[in-house]
Amino acid sequence: MNNEARAVTIVMVEDDEGHARLIEKNIRRAGVNNEIIPFTNGTDALNYMFGPDGSGEVSAGRHLLILLDLNLPDMTGIDILERVKANQHTKPAPVVVLTTTDDAREIQRCYELGANVYITKPVNYEGFANAIRQLGLFFSVMQVPQTL
Amino acid sequence: MPITSRSFVRWNSFLFAIGLLALVVLIGATFWLIARTSDYADAALTARQVRADIADLKSLVQDAESSQRGFLLTANDSYLGPFELARQEIPSKLDSLRVYVTQEPALAEGMAALSTRINAKLDELSNTVALARAGRTQEALAIVDGGAGQKLMDEARDLFDTLIDGADRRFASSIAAQQDSANALNWVALAATGVILVVVGSAAWIVLNYTRDLASARVEIETLNTGLEEKVRERTVELGRANDEIQRFAYIVTHDLRAPLVNIMGFTSELETSIAPIKELVTGLEEEGREIGEAKLIVAEDLPEAIGFIRSSTRKMDGLINAILKLSREGRRPLKPERLELQPLLGSCVDVIQHQVNDAGGEVTLDIRVSHIVSDRMALEQIVGNMLDNAVKYSVQDRPLRIMVRALPTLVNFVTIEIEDNGRGIAEQDHERVFDLFRRSGTQDKAGEGIGLAHVRSSVRNLGGDITLESRLGEGTTFKINLPRDLRTVTRSNAA
Helix, strand or coil, X not given: CCHHHHCCEEEEECCCHHHHHHHHHHHHHCCCCCEEEEECCHHHHHHHHHCCCCCCHHXXXXXXXXXXXXXXXXXXXXXXXXXXXXXXXXXXXXXXXEECCCCHHHHHHXXXXXCCEEEECCCCHHHHHHHHHHHHHHHHHCCCCCCC | CCCCHHHHHHHXXXXXXXXXXXXXXXXXXXXXXXXXXXXXXXXXXXXHHHHHXXXXXXXXXXXXXXXXXXXXXXCCHHHHHXXXXXXXXXXXXXXXXXXXXXXXXXXXXXXHHHHHHHHHHHHHHHHHHXXXXXXXXXXXXXXXXXXXXXXXXXXXXXXXXXXXXXXXXXXXXXHHHHHHHHHHHHHHHHHHHHHHHHHHXXXXXXXXXXXXXHHHHHHHHHHXXXXXXXXXXXXXXXXXXXXXXXXXHHHHHHHHHHXXXXXXXXXXXXXXXXXXXXXXXXXXXXXXXXXXXCHHHHHHHHHHHHHHHHHHHHHHHXXXXXXXXXXXXXXXXXXXXXXXXXXXXXXXXXXXXXXXXXHCCCEEEEEECCCEEEEEHHHHHHHHHHHXXXXXXXXXXXXXXXXXXXXXXXXCCEEEEEEEECCCXXXXXXXXXXXXXXXXXXXXXXXXXXXXXXXXXXXXXXXXXEEEEEEECCCEEEEEEEEECEHHHHHHHHXX
């Protein structure tokens, strides 16, 4: 894995700690060793990405990949997706939506808002682990652009 | 106070009766009074006739006397003309007067007395005339001079006067009575007119009031009606909202249930993978001859068994959650009403199972008597497909499967699609239960989660219809799907 790929930071917004743990485990199993910063609610995640002033300048120069759950206690993942894609500093960051919802309209809406990948969390674990591992492989080959 | 229709009828009948009674009384009284008036007029006429006759009689008698005197004085026969005339006419006059007088008892006595005097006078006159003619004029004059005739004549004159007076009184009283009758007739007419006017006025007042009440009642009903429609609309909106809420609830619940399930499954898997190294370790220790007690059994059997149960349970739970999700999603899917030709639509549904049925030696018959309906194609295909699948699934081994699909017009705007099979049937107590989610009937020897019929019923209701079944255990089942001919009429009234 080259240095550029290593520099990518994975921001994981997932309120279910079990899910977060399983996701992390499976990403690691896929050989992805990037830093993962977990957030269990939307507010903290937004603070991290947009800074205390909300301008998003803190993210300038970061290589971010965002793993986003749609069901959050304080807001919906769609709100976060909207803000990320509306801000010029965070806009280039790939967003992977990872949720239990497989409602076609919701998936459609996520893609419309600029989500790069949409993954439904399968209940059957093999499927789930497989999906995450593939995601990890995907990460490892993906060139994440530096955010502006 | 509002007039009820009963009291209206009662009052109007009452007034009508009074009016009728007044009219009858008026007519009766009028006829009676007219009859009376005419009686009085007759009586007056009679009285005048009697008076004239009496006066005639009087002059006849006087003429007879004058004629006798003239004859006695002159012995000239020409004087006897009036006497002879009187002698002829007097008896008939007397007779007719006597007839009149029978109706007037008051005059009867006077009449009788007069009759006697006149007869006596006539006798005297005849007697003297006869004597004079025989040349015995002196004797005749002596009789006249005797004064008997004079006396008779005086008496007769008095009687004449009395009778004439009586007749005059009688005439006057008749005229007066006639006047009274006429007055009475006036009064009766006036009174009856008054009564009729009052009755008609009251009736008109009641009718007017009633009509006004009716009009205001109608306005009230119209207002209520509008209110009712408004209320129905509100309730429908509320129901729709409640329905949406239930579906949203089902949707949220299923998703929220899924999240922990992902964890259970995930960490169970983690546990499973961690068994392998532990098992290796235990085996290694055992080979080294170390005492490991129950650890081997736990690693080899207990843990895998526990994990197996956790897995199968979570899988089942996932199935159930998915079923609920499917139902809720189906309810949220917007319906697309379109014109559907039933023959090809049902035919294509049958085609799907035809092969399977033919292989088992069975047959499917179609009897379509409705050309088309307006409904949602996907929902209808799913419903019919599900029913046919069930018919195949729950067929009986020892007889060839017979499936009958019928489409019949029912009611005015409804169509019934019947799917009849000769399968295992459904026990009476389960007829309602089979439509419940996760509930199944009979021997549980076929795979299934108890979702199909629940889903079918929910879909049918979504299409504005309903589904019922008739079944005898061991003989077969007929499902009757009642659908509106035009889905748009139903959704329109739902949306309103």
